Structures are given as C-alpha cells and as structure tokens.
Amino acid sequence: MADQQKSTQKSDSPGDILEQVVEVVREAAEGIVEDVKGVAQELGIVPPPAAPHAAAPTESASVAEPRGRAADDNRYDPTPVEEKWAALWESDLTRYAPEPPSSGKPKYYVVEMLPYPSGALHMGHVRNYAIGDALARYMWMSGHNVLHPMGWDSFGLPAENAAIKHHRQPREWTLGNIAAMKAQMKRLGFSYDWSREIATCLPEYYRWNQWFFLKLFEKGLAYKKKSKVNWCSDCATVLANEQVVDGCCWRHEGTLVEQRELEQWSVRITDYSEELLQGLDNMEGWPEKVRTMQRNWIGRSEGANVDFKLDGGETKITVFTTRIDTIFGATSIQLAPQHPLVAELVGQDPNKLASLEQMLADQKKAREEGDIGSLDKKGFDTGHFAINPFNQERVPIWVANYILMDYGTGAIMSVPAHDERDFEFANKYGIEVRIVILPRREQEPPEAGQPEHPVLPFVAEDSLLINSGPFNGLACEEAQKKMAEYAEEQGFGKATITYRLKDWGISRQRYWGTPIPILYCEKCGMVPVPEDQLPVLLPENVEITLAGGSPLTRVKEFYEVPCPKCGGIARRESDTMDTFVDSSWYFYRYTSPIDTAPFDSDIANYWFPMDQYIGGVEHAILHLMYSRFWTKFMRDIGLIKNDEPAKRLFTQGMVIKNGAKMSKSLGNVVSPDDMVARYGADATRLYTLFAAPPDRDLDWQDQGVEGVYRFLSRLYRFITENPARMAAGEPREYNVAELAPDARKVLRKLHQTIQRITDDFQGRWHFNTSVAAMMELLNACMVRQELFSQNSTAPKAFRAEVQRKLILLLNPFAPYLAAELWSTLGEDTHALLRHPWPQADPALAKEEEVEIVVQFNGKVRSRLTVPIDAEDDTVRQAALNDEKVKEALLGKVIVKIIVVKNKLVNIVVRG
C-alpha cells in the first residue's frame, strides 16, 4: 500500500519532522550554517554566548539593539540573575528528582515530546517546553510527586547528511548537537530531571530496541516481506519520502524516483487494528481532532468479500464491497492495474499492454504529486467475463486506474447506479446502469433501458431493493446481512472487515539507526541474534555515502560474522530500524533507565499512564499510533499494566511569523538564543505563553517580548525597591478587618488572581490570561505604591503576603525571577519548587460593591453602584430612582423589568 508506505518510510521522529526537512534543504542549499556550527563546536563553544550586550541582531532586525544600562536605567537585567541561578541549580543534582512512591503524594508524570538534536532549539520547542514546565512546577507546588524528564530522539537522516556534507561522523555530530541543545535548555531553566536523560542513538538505549525486536519476532509480530520503496538509480539507494522532490531525487534533479520492491521488515500493527480503534472512544483526555485522525487512518470498513468466477474457468476474482445489497446492479468487474490476474487476462494484446503501461505511469505520477483523487478515470475492457454468483449473470471484466491494489482486494464490482465513481466510469465507457434500490416512497422503477437518469439514487436513505431476485423488497441494511449470510452458505463469500491501516514497515537502508538483530546463515537461514549477545553495536568510523546501498554492507567486521547457531558463514542484516521505533517507548525508559531491562516494570507501573503528554499535532498519527501499539504489545508480554500510554494529550499550536511557519528560506526565524540574550529566559518563555492560548498558533512579534519584559522589570522594581522582609519570628498574621480600603482592594485582587490562575491550570490552560491576570495584579499594586513603601501604614505582614504570593504565582511561568525575588524577601529558594500553591479565599476575593448597568431594551442608558448581592427589588428601585432613567422613561410605558444580580437591570419599554 503505497500511501501507507509513503508514510512509514519517513525517517522522522516526534522530535520534529519539519526540522529534518529544513535540515535537508538547508544543507543541500548552502551548508554554511553547518560550517559555522562545526567550527564553533570544534572550538568548544557549545552553548550560545549569553552576554546580552554582545548579541548581534540577525533576522530580527526590527528588534531594538540591546540597550546600554546607564546609571539611571532601572530596568531589570536578567542575564546575571538568570546565570547565577542556573549555576546554582546545575550543582543541585537532585533538585528536580521525584520522590519515592512512599512519599504518599499523588504522582504526576508529564512529558514533552523529545526533540531531534538538530543543533539548536527553535521557538516551537521553547513554547512546548514552557507549557510543560509551567505545568510541572504548578503540580509540584500543588503537592504532587512530579516526574518531568527529557531526552533526545537522536537517530535519523540529518546526521548522515551532515556526515556526507562535512565529513563528520554522525555520532560526533549528534552528540555535539545534544550538548549544545542541552545547554540551551538549561539556560532556559526547564525543570528536567537530567539523571534520567536518554539518547536513542546510544547502545544502552538502542539495545532495548533490539530486545523488543526479538520479542516481536518471537511472537510473529515482526516479519519480512516484499514492499515498495523509493529508489534513485543514480544514488543506487533507497530514499526517504522527504528526499523525493516533485517525483525526482533531491540530489539528482531530473532523475525520476522509482518504486522498487525490496525485502523489508514489517511489524504487525494490524493485529491491533480493532483495539487501537476502539480504545479511542475512551480517550477523553485526547483532543477530538487527534482521535478523529487516528480513526480515519485506521479506516475500518465493514462489508463483504464475494468471489466472481472467471467465465469458463475455475479462477476466482474476489471483490470487496461495503454494499453487497447492490450486487444485482453490478454491471462490470473492475481490477486495479496491478492486480495479479491482469497479465493473464490482457495476454499479448499490444493495445491493451500499452494502455496498461500508461495507466501505471499516470497512477505513479499522480501519487507522487499527491493528487491521485483528481486523476481522470480511465480503463479498458479485457474482453473476459466473470459470473455474478447471485444471479449467474456474465459481467465484463475491466481494468481501471481508479482501483487501488492496496485497498480491499484490488478488485471491485462496479455498480454505476449506486456509486458516483462507478457512474462516472460507466457513463464514459457506455456500461449499463441498473438501478437496484429505490427510496421507499418512490417504489416506481424507472423505465427499462432508460439511458440516463436525471438524479440517480446513489446512496438513498431508507431504500428498498428492486430487481434483486429473492431479495426484492428488503431494506438495504437487512439485505446486506442476509446477502452476506447467503454468500457464506453458498460458499462464495462472507462478511468481512477491511482496515486502511497497514503493517508498519520498519526497515531503513541507512547507517544511523538501530541495527536489526538478525543474521542470515548459509545453512541455518534467518537467525535472530541471541538475547545475551545484545547489543548489536553500530560500527563507528564508517564512511557514509549514499551510493551503493546501506553503508553497513561495506563494513566487513560488522557484515560478515559467524552464525551463532552453527558457527558457519553468515552475514548480518544491514537494514536499520525506523526511528519511530525509538520514540515508541522512550517515555517508559525515563522511569528507570536501568541496564538489565528496558525499564523496571514496577516503577513503570507506578508512573504510567502518563498524566500529560505535550507536543505538536504533526505527530497525531504516526508517533502516537505507534506508541499506542507499542504500549499494547508491552502489556501483552507482561511488562506493564496500562492499555494506553497517556491519559491526556495536549497538542500545542505552531509558532509562526508573518503568517508562515518559521523557516530559513522565508527568513522569519527568531532564534531563542537572541531572545534569551536580549530579554532573558523568563521573558522569552513568558512571551510564548502570553501571546496566544497554547492550543492556537502563535504569531511571533518581536515587540511583544518587550511587553512581557517590561512587566518583569516592573515586578522586579516593585519588590526590590520595597521588599517586605519578615524577620525570623516576626508575626505573619494581621487583621484583615483593620486594613485600609486600598489595602483591602489589593488583597481582593490578589485572591481573585489566585483563583483565575488556579482555574487556568486546572481547566482550559489559557495561560495567556493567567499572565494577564498577574499583570493586572501588579498594576493594582503599583497604583497604590505608597501602601508598599517603607513608611507605609499598612501592616508589614500584609505587604509581605502580597509580595510572596505574587512571586509564588509567577514561579511556574518565570522561575528565575521568582527565585531572585524570593531570595530578596529572605525566603528559602530551595523550598520554592515545592512551596504550597497559594489558596484563593473566596471571602477575601469578593467585591463589596458592583457597578451595574441600566439598559433600555438592551441599550445601556445609565450606571449605578450598588452593594454586592443586593436584593433584586432594591436594585430595581435604585434603577427607577436614577435621574437619567427617569428622564429616559418620559413618554414610555414599562413592559417589564429584568434584574440580573450583580450585573444589570434591563427595562423593557414601549413607546
């Protein structure tokens, strides 16, 4: 199945599909970037320079230069502060480690999809991790035992491209990139437990891919079969789909990519089709969109197989149909051009052979261009006939280009009266159209032989069968059941279910991947590598080239080895595994990266299923389907107990700029390093949360970062200029009733803010409004700055409480500034991570009075201020006594008055 093949041939990973494409394009086009990066890495400059004043503007020319910090410049300079805390946290190795299950705290396992180590983080990563980090920190603060790990999806094509282009070993290139990106992540202050870090390209990880492969092989779930791959004759190798550009090889413009049949390893994911489909119904924590996409991808379709015998022979043609009830209207059989019977039926007829060739070429072209749906329907009559087993009628056998070999049986019965495509085809070639179902209300058959029907009942609701022999008068649904039963009784067919989902082709003819642990012995045939001989190490210092097939076949000491069974001559499987294998189970490994098993089952059972998985929607089908399959397989071999990997899935929107996804070619890339250098990690992260709700696309605006940076500066000033430090033993209690009205207002706003932010975390995750709420709170404090000054009459305990809680609210979003200000208040920053989340007190949050509007027929005419929760009658009277209202009432008749508590009065008037 070519479409499936297309997809499964991808070498992409959940890390980032586009990134790899960008990498390919970038390298093909210039290679300059890599050169620079390479030089930088050779010089040992792994992390990007973090000095704010030295950062050179790149694409972001519209951003102001880093400003000089004159003596009177009281803006917050994040760099020294953030670097100070980053260094401190770096030395605190167990800072983000979870507690043992015996802590008794509810567990919370949150994972952001691991990146491909391309060399540098992009803003999409920053956004993804900012969301996950805010959530992890909130969960810590609300008393959970949090596991928050990170790793690297580090096998894959770009490393080989780098090897070819710059003569660097994939391993060295990859590990260098990991080091650089890890430094970026640390600079951004994400709360990862690095002691659990994994890199899929390391033997301690990929040996378990091999172990799983052996288990799959043992269970018959991994098998070898011929399947189609993209093949470039100039490169003499298989290409990934991303390497196919407009149907040609990306390195040989003008060389058409062929589809070649090769022996490929496949994984029987289809054994789980039904469970994968049905599981979706219960996954309420997953976006409906992702569930729908997976349902469509699995593509379950109920129908029946029916055998048509070749006229004058015993050969059978099995067709798949979902509408067996229309079989009396079948006026031809249509075969896919690739159908195995076609060669025999066509014989040596040169005209037919030519049509067939043309058809195959058209199909291939359309498929490559991705618009197979718009292909003109074409076909030819083979001159042979088949017998309809229901009525013994002879129907002609055609070959048609709209029949797909890889769906159903590659053969259909054509019912032009009740299928649009069949109708279009039949009309073009003058094939009979015979109506066999009619809506119940028009049981008047059209005149026999009538060539054209103005409106065909293609798929009619509530129809009955006609012209269908013994089945006449049955409703369609009933007929489908009865006719399938009849076919089964008579032995020429049966009800069946077809899935669009195909087995997962995992073979890659490439170097930088997990070697498949299989040997081919001259005597014993196919031999799995014994478990105790794992890992099959990927050889190093291999010359990478795309010419002449897999590089591994040229490494003698790898390729030619003795057979583990007989000691005779054997050669190794030279294919490596699809990188989607790596990412199908990595989140289990985080829970216990041990060296005696893929993971410790007891520990995995404590943490799984993941409470929250976060990543891009581009992985909705492949990665998320494969990892669901892997989970079910691991459950079936007794490794784990859960049926699904993640309770909740969140797919964040893309980061775009000027209406398009950031890309080098469009020149609209904003580098996280530049932003961190100019505004700090806190501001960069905060902006990704503030600019849009996390599920929507984020339109990057450089000036927007400036805005959140100003907020952080104001907050920094607010606290550092008048910190309300409580000395040890100083009472933290104060009497709310004695607060001045202004202080009372601040306290009210504080509790309203706590409520709003808590609601956002627990509900819809609109962190943009959480940040806005913090800004409002700070504004409310700053317009009453005298309350917080050194000679304020407000109780110090009150001031300290407001400042502390403001910082606690900030902590999930801007951890560096939170730590800095927390220490300014003399508090213990080590405890900040697990400091209890502030609780909103509804009584303190409640307003004392509200402004309500008075409407006339829904139009605002006046406003009045009344005590909160005032009785409707009181409010009605107050409204009617209002001068403006009295004036507006002149000459009008009141029809009725609606009072909405604490909101409005609507006076319905006439005249």
Next chain:
RNA sequence: GCGGGGAUGGUGAAAUGGCAGACACACUAGCCUUAGGAGCUAGCGCCGCAAGGCAUGGGGGUUCAAGUCCCCCUCCCCGCACCA
C-alpha cells in the same frame, strides 16, 4: 469531497447568553532627562463638535438581552482523500 480548527480595533488577543475590546503591542501628547531606544502620566474601535449612532466575516432566526445558541452562506488554516 470528508473531518477538524478559525475569522473580534492598526497588531497579538479578552469576554459562565448580561457594559464587546481585559491584558499587552504599536501609535499620539505630555512629564523627566545632556540624550531617550529607559521610566512616568494621559489618550487610543469607527463616525460625530456634541448628544448620540454604528461595530465581533455575510445573511436570517431564537431571546428582555447574542461575539457566544440555531439555520444558511463566504473566506482562511490543518489533516485525509478515486478507501469500493
């Protein structure tokens, strides 16, 4: 064609059926400054001197009240697509 998501000021966006535009950005004016690319103050949907009117892609409807609910339509983005 099918499925999903969108459309609100100059911009990003707020809004349990109840004052549309919170919070920011940009802009304008002023203050402070040797300076301003810092900070502070004020203004800022559109029309209008004002009173007021008009405004949430377009058109209908329900309702005392609609960005929000219902029906029809347009456009944009993302999946899937000759699936029998």
